[in-house]
Structures are given as structure tokens and as C-alpha cells.
Amino acid sequence: MAILQAIGLVKRFDDHVVLNGVDLTIETGGTLVIMGPSGCGKTTLIRCLNLLERPDQGQILFHGESVLSKEIDIRLYRRKIGFVFQHFALYSHLSALDNITLALRKLQGYGREQANELARRELAYFDLSAHEHKFPAQLSGGQKQRVALARALVMQPEIVILDEPTSALDPLMSQEVSLLIKKLEARNITTVCVTHDIAFADQISQNVVFMFQGKIIAQGSVADLAKASAIPEMNWFFGKKRYE
């Protein structure tokens, strides 16, 4: 069943068309990877999905209902979509624990004790219990990412979107991220992951869409996409990435 659908999304920045009619269906459960070269529009697409950018044309349906209609409370919708930013975007004046509890306390009305308890559960889940009082500047890249993920998950979202989760990490940490994404699957959370890392994409999902110049031009497993020799841009992308 489709949880989130983009239909004919168009997004322009001045004269530059970044999304040029994107159609995408995200099914409940599992992991969808959005892949493509830099500048193909994949980050803009996920920003549109979370309404951080408003598309110029097209429709976004959440459980079949348009989220672009004026009757929809955008903030309530956003709470159902966990978003993990490329550089984690943790609140630098708050400890790891407070980063996770802030939205619980201020948006969902939890008391501090109750919020702390929920946050500590997430911290334990991501092996971060020893770091709860540390501030973002005291955490490694991998720890920051896990805090960002815990911050998203504590809100019990229906979908988690990760923007380039391995770009700021070394190869070993990238392996760890793929394990984290498997953990999300185990919790039955629909995951959307943007990346241009072919090996990483192959590790986390067999459902990959390939974007090029603002359009989705193919969908399948990494192996399928790599074999799709009819599309020259994809040959270039996979060939270049493989033999560089």
C-alpha cells in the first residue's frame, strides 16, 4: 500500500528546473533508495516530500490525501515524517538527551521525566546511553548521526527520510549506517534514503530509483540499474563509479 506519493512534481529555483515532473510511490515498510549524480534533484525531492520546499506543480499524497491542500496542518504532517539531515543538524546548545526530548516536550506535551524516559530508550537502542549528557560538539560523526536518528524516531514517525547519511562518514561508519537502516526495517518503519554511494545503496535495499536531471528515469535493484544499458546517463554513472 502506498504511504506517500509524488505525482508530477515540478520545482524551479528562478529559471533552473530542479524537479521536472517526478512521479514516485513509496510503499509502506521497507527501504527505498533515491540515487543519482550530484545536482540531479534528489535532495530537493525529499525536501519537497517534507514540505521544506513547496513544489511549483504536482501533488503529494500521504495515505492518499493531498498534503498541499490548505486544510492540512503541515506541522502535524511533518511530525509523521522523520528527517535526518546530511550534516545531522543537531541543536548545538542542547545535550544529546535534550536534542531528543525537545520536540516531545514542546510539541507533544510530555513532561520532562516522561520525555527523558522515552529518549533514554532510543539512546539505549542506538548504544548511546553513555553519551546522553554530551553536547553535539563532543560527539563523533557516527554518534551525531545516531542521535539525529534517535531524535527522529522518538516522535514515532511513519516514514524516516535520510539525506546522504554516509557522506560525512568514513567507510567503516558507512557500514554501521547500513546496519542502522536494517534496524529501522526491523521496527517496520518506512525508510527513504538519498545517496550517491552505489555500494551503500546495494547494501540497504533492492528498491532503488535513479534520478537524472530532475526526473526519475529507472527503478529496480542496483544490479538491475547497472545493467540498464539502454540509458546512457546511467551507464556513465555506474561505470564511472565502478572504475574510477
Next chain:
Amino acid sequence: MNEGMPAFYGDLFEQSSLIYLGLWATIKLTVVISITGFLLGIVIFFLGLNANATVRRLVEGYKSFFIGTPLVCIIYILYYGLPALGLRLSPFEVLVLGFTLNVGAYNAGYLLTAYNGLDKSQLEAAVAQGFKSLQVYAYIILPQLLKSSTPALTNQVIYNLKDSSIAFLVQYPEFFARMQELAAGNFDFFRAYLFAAIVYLILTTVIFLFAQYIERRNHWPGRR
């Protein structure tokens, strides 16, 4: 010189209750304008982030005007100019209004400088979590700005204290005015103004130490 000493100390002792009242008036004025100027600075800074270009231009115009004009000129306009328009304010009201307008402009500038150094991805993360823009301002922006601009805001409080010495120009009986009266009585200007300078130095030191305490308390690792 030997003749002057007893006269000065005698007068100082004699007028101590007036001087004490003056000192109290100075502290009261400094505290009030520091609070009102701080609050206005927050409002002006917030309006400066407004999406509406006209609002932003008005805020810029406001800041340029009050930073670009001498405080004493504004106070004179309010004290001597407003009665011509039928509005007469007490010296204290004139000072609070004039100082607040001036200090608010400076404080808004300090907050904007701190804001420019803020990692903006945090604001987007808060929006993505479902926070309203006012909540982003209250829970993410303001706490970080207040912490990182504590030194600049403290300096402003010190300026407020020192600048309050111009209040005698509009007949507000503050500390410096009392010291002028004392000096005029015995002509020992050196001792009178040196004494005033030492009192101001003690007060600014207290403010400085208090600010250091606040800074230490609010420090977080990685703060720029």
C-alpha cells in the same frame, strides 16, 4: 591640598544621603533601561528577520537612525521638543524612552551578529520536526544567541551605566549630578570626580563579574 581634604570629606559626609539617593537613581535608571533596551532589542532583531522586505527595511532604518544619532540629541528632542507638540514627559520617562530606543538598536545589532554565526541547518531541522517559527525562535535561536552575545550585551549594560551620567542634562538627580553639586560647593573637582570615577568603576566591575558568572554557567562545548 591639605586644606581641601577635610572640606571634601566633610561635604561628602554631609551630603552622603543625597549622594546615596543619586547613586540609587543611577542604578534604577541603568537597570530599567538595560531591561527595556534588551527586550526592545529582541523585538527589533526578530522583526529584522521578517520575510516582508518592507518590515526589514523599516528595521534597518530604525537601527541606522538610532545608532547614527547622539543619544543626548534624542534625549533633548524628547525633553525639549515634545512639549512643543503638547506632550510633556518627566525626566525619568524621557530618559527611559530615549535610552530604550537607542540601546534597543544596539542590542538588535549584537543579536544579528550572533545570528549570522549560527548554524542555520538547526533551524531547518526544527521546522522539519514540526516546530512553528515562533517556537524555533524561542527554543533554538534565542537561547543560542543570548549565550553567544552575553559579552556584547554585558558591555551594553556597562555603557548604559556610564551613559546614565548624561541624565543630569534633563534635571534627573542621579549620582553624577550629585557629585557635580558636591564639587561646585568646595571646588575640589579633582577629588569629587575621582571619587565618582571610582564608584562607577566598582559598579562596572560588579556587572562584569556577574556577566562572567552567567557566561560560565551557560557555556556549552563547541560554542563559538
